[in-house]
Amino acid sequence: MSEIANEAIVVENLRKVYSSNGVEAVKNVSFSVHYGEIFGFLGPNGAGKSTTIKTIIGLLRPTDGKIYLDGVDVLKHPNRVRMVKGYSSQESSLDDRLTAYENIFLQGKFFHLSNEKIEKRSKEVLEMFGLWERRKDLIESYSGGMMKRLDIAEALIHRPKILFLDEPTLGLDIQTRHSIWNYIKKLREEHGMTIFLTTHYLEEADELCDRVGIIDNGKILALDKPGVLKSQIGGDLITMTFGNEKEKVNAFLEKLKTVKDVKSVNALDNNVYSLVAEKNGDQLIPKVFSVAEKEGISIESIRLKRPTLDDVYLTYTGKTIREAEGSREEAAQQRVTMRRIRR
Amino acid sequence: MKYLLEDTYYVALRELKKYFRQKTRLLMTLIQPFIWLTLMGNMMTGLTNNPIAANFLGTGNYLTFMTPGIILMTIMFTSIFSGMSIVWDRRIGYLDKLLAAPINRAAIPFGKMLSAAIQGVIQAGIIVVIAVILGVRFQTGILGILVIFIIAMMVAFILGGISLALAAKIKTIETLMAIVNMLTMPLMFASNALFPTNVMPSWLKAIVKINPITYAINPMRSLTVTGWSSSIIANILIIFAIDILVMLWTNWVFVNAVSE
Ligand SMILES: Nc1ncnc2c1ncn2[C@@H]1O[C@H](COP(=O)(O)OP(=O)(O)O)[C@@H](O)[C@H]1O
Ligand SMILES: [Mg+2]
Numbered sequence: 001m002s003e004i005a006n007e008a009i010v011v012e013n014l015r016k017v018y019s020s021n022g023v024e025a026v027k028n029v030s031f032s033v034h035y036g037e038i039f040g041f042l043g044p045n046g047a048g049k050s051t052t053i054k055t056i057i058g059l060l061r062p063t064d065g066k067i068y069l070d071g072v073d074v075l076k077h078p079n080r081v082r083m084v085k086g087y088s089s090q091e092s093s094l095d096d097r098l099t100a101y102e103n104i105f106l107q108g109k110f111f112h113l114s115n116e117k118i119e120k121r122s123k124e125v126l127e128m129f130g131l132w133e134r135r136k137d138l139i140e141s142y143s144g145g146m147m148k149r150l151d152i153a154e155a156l157i158h159r160p161k162i163l164f165l166d167e168p169t170l171g172l173d174i175q176t177r178h179s180i181w182n183y184i185k186k187l188r189e190e191h192g193m194t195i196f197l198t199t200h201y202l203e204e205a206d207e208l209c210d211r212v213g214i215i216d217n218g219k220i221l222a223l224d225k226p227g228v229l230k231s232q233i234g235g236d237l238i239t240m241t242f243g244n245e246k247e248k249v250n251a252f253l254e255k256l257k258t259v260k261d262v263k264s265v266n267a268l269d270n271n272v273y274s275l276v277a278e279k280n281g282d283q284l285i286p287k288v289f290s291v292a293e294k295e296g297i298s299i300e301s302i303r304l305k306r307p308t309l310d311d312v313y314l315t316y317t318g319k320t321i322r323e324a325e326g327s328r329e330e331a332a333q334q335r336v337t338m339r340r341i342r343r
Numbered sequence: 344m345k346y347l348l349e350d351t352y353y354v355a356l357r358e359l360k361k362y363f364r365q366k367t368r369l370l371m372t373l374i375q376p377f378i379w380l381t382l383m384g385n386m387m388t389g390l391t392n393n394p395i396a397a398n399f400l401g402t403g404n405y406l407t408f409m410t411p412g413i414i415l416m417t418i419m420f421t422s423i424f425s426g427m428s429i430v431w432d433r434r435i436g437y438l439d440k441l442l443a444a445p446i447n448r449a450a451i452p453f454g455k456m457l458s459a460a461i462q463g464v465i466q467a468g469i470i471v472v473i474a475v476i477l478g479v480r481f482q483t484g485i486l487g488i489l490v491i492f493i494i495a496m497m498v499a500f501i502l503g504g505i506s507l508a509l510a511a512k513i514k515t516i517e518t519l520m521a522i523v524n525m526l527t528m529p530l531m532f533a534s535n536a537l538f539p540t541n542v543m544p545s546w547l548k549a550i551v552k553i554n555p556i557t558y559a560i561n562p563m564r565s566l567t568v569t570g571w572s573s574s575i576i577a578n579i580l581i582i583f584a585i586d587i588l589v590m591l592w593t594n595w596v597f598v599n600a601v602s603e
Contacts, residue, residue, distance in 0.1 A: 018603065019603065020603070054439070057443055058443070059439055059442055059443055060603050061602065061603065079445070082445035083445070085443075087439075087440070087443045089436040089439050089440065090436070091434075091435055091436030091439075092435070092436070093435055093436030093437045093439060093440040094435075094437070095357065095361070095437060096435075097361045097364060097365075098357070098360060098361065102357075102360060106353055106356075106357055107440070107444070109349075109353040110350070110353065110441065110444035110445075110446045111444055111445060112346060112349070112445065154440075
């Protein structure tokens with residue numbers, strides 16, 4: 001009970017079977033999201049990310065399970081959480097024949113805000129997302145990145161405590177993606193907002209999320225801080241070469257093994273040696289240098305390789321996330337193009 | 344319930360803003376009835392020169408006979424496509440955004456129907472002006488024209504509703520277009536919109552009787568050609584009843600279609 005009251009989102013044994021085709025999109029999923037946290041679901045197309053979000057925010061009825069938002073049982077009291085949650089869907093859900101301001105004004109009206117409130121707040125959020133100058137332009141003239149920014153800005157008009165972002169950077173180029181990340185970070189830093197996002201970009205989960213759930217086939221396969229997930233499958237790897245004869249090096253390696261946070265030391269081919277760090281490989285490098293100095297070892301080269309979420313993903317799902325994704329990117333891009341040529 | 348009217352208003356406002364922004368479409372709603380009226384009017388004057396035909400039509404001026412038909416036809420061909428906006432809203436995610444907001448869900452179909460009704464009145468207004476310029480005189484004057492506008496609105500509301508109900512179920516624009524096109528033709532030609540019932544074969548007369556469009560044409564034609572009569576009220580009441588039924592039905596279909 002206390003857990004429910006102290007968490008922004010609590011999901012217990014959530015199951016969703018679509019009645020239209022009998023697909024079990026979400027299979028007995030449980031997790032919770034802390035207040036002020038950026039929490040992410042990482043998974044490929046069809047993993048059940050959108051279905052989970054839509055069920056939590058009330059667009060879909062769960063087949064089974066419990067959902068609490070801000071301590072409220074949403075299935076029992078849907079009306080109490082209406083103003084608590086903001087949602088920006090995977091599609092860019094803007095009316096492209098209206099201006100940005102008209103779009104956000106209507107959104108405000110659909111949340112039953114007064115004209116004064118809408119005027120004040122839309123200025124606030126449009127300025128925050130760098131769109132105030134372009135507010136009178138039709139969405140038709142907006143780029144994909146601007147549309148996404150407006151989408152997120154709209155979702156904030158009623159000042160929700162918890163923001164749901166379904167694939168906020170789908171189909172955007174790298175620079176645009178980085179700029180969206182900065183806006184999302186700003187929301188948390190300046191407004192302490194709780195954010196639940198889904199993504200199939202590993203970099204995005206890594207860069208943004210405090211905790212990540214890896215989801216595939218409607219199940220959470222792993223859930224933790226990105227760093228922990230990475231260290232679980234093996235810590236940071238330091239590879240080195242030396243300018244000394246073998247005996248001296250071996251003695252040095254024995255010494256290295258006693259250093260804190262060193263998990264193991266191994267000889268690879270071609271006189272390359274590797275060191276697996278328990279954690280914080282970057283902080284181990286200076287220690288390696290100081291031991292080397294004492295032992296009279298000259299380090300010729302040293303490199304740090306950290307495992308990526310890619311490696312994590314591969315470990316848990318048995319496939320790389322990119323394998324399934326090519327066609328998806330294209331589809332997203334096609335949708336954007338379709339909007340443009342529709343006229 | 345509290346917000347139903349307000350929500351309906353803003354859903355309609357969105358549609359209307361877009362309607363007025365589309366200059367070419369607005370121009371078309373002007374040009375199309377103009378072409379119909381001048382072309383059909385010219386073609387048919389030969390017919391009305393024949394006193395027997397004129398007797399059937401109830402007026403010596405085919406344009407006068409035709410004007411209500413043109414009004415309804417124009418309204419029909421616009422409002423029956425209302426459903427397209429739902430299909431599109433669903434595809435771009437706007438529908439989900441609406442459904443995620445705390446609005447009254449019934450406001451979504453009702454707002455779109457209201458927008459169709461208002462567009463209907465605007466079109467009726469344009470056609471009336473053109474008709475008057477071309478020499479049509481409305482028997483019941485300004486008041487009668489106002490009643491014609493009300494009927495126009497009610498018909499657009501019905502057809503908008505039917506279209507939205509179909510669209511809530513059908514998820515592709517192509518299929519919807521096909522069905523809607525299949526629907527409009529018989530609604531139009533199996534009515535007395537373009538030709539008087541008297542000259543029709545009996546099987547067609549039977550269909551005309553159950554066609555809701557007929558109940559809009561009848562009072563409109565009385566108001567235009569013959570003058571006030573009690574049957575006007577009766578017909579309007581029938582149309583009104585259909586309006587209510589369509590409203591309930593469309594809302595029911597819509598709410599069912601969006602809850603998964
Ligand atoms: N509206 C729907 N009706 C039926 N099945 C659906 C619907 N939406 C999604 N699905 C199915 O549910 C599964 C999960 O989809 P989704 O939640 O969209 O995944 P993701 O967002 O991770 O790509 C997929 O197999 C998909 O085909
Ligand atoms: Mg999705």
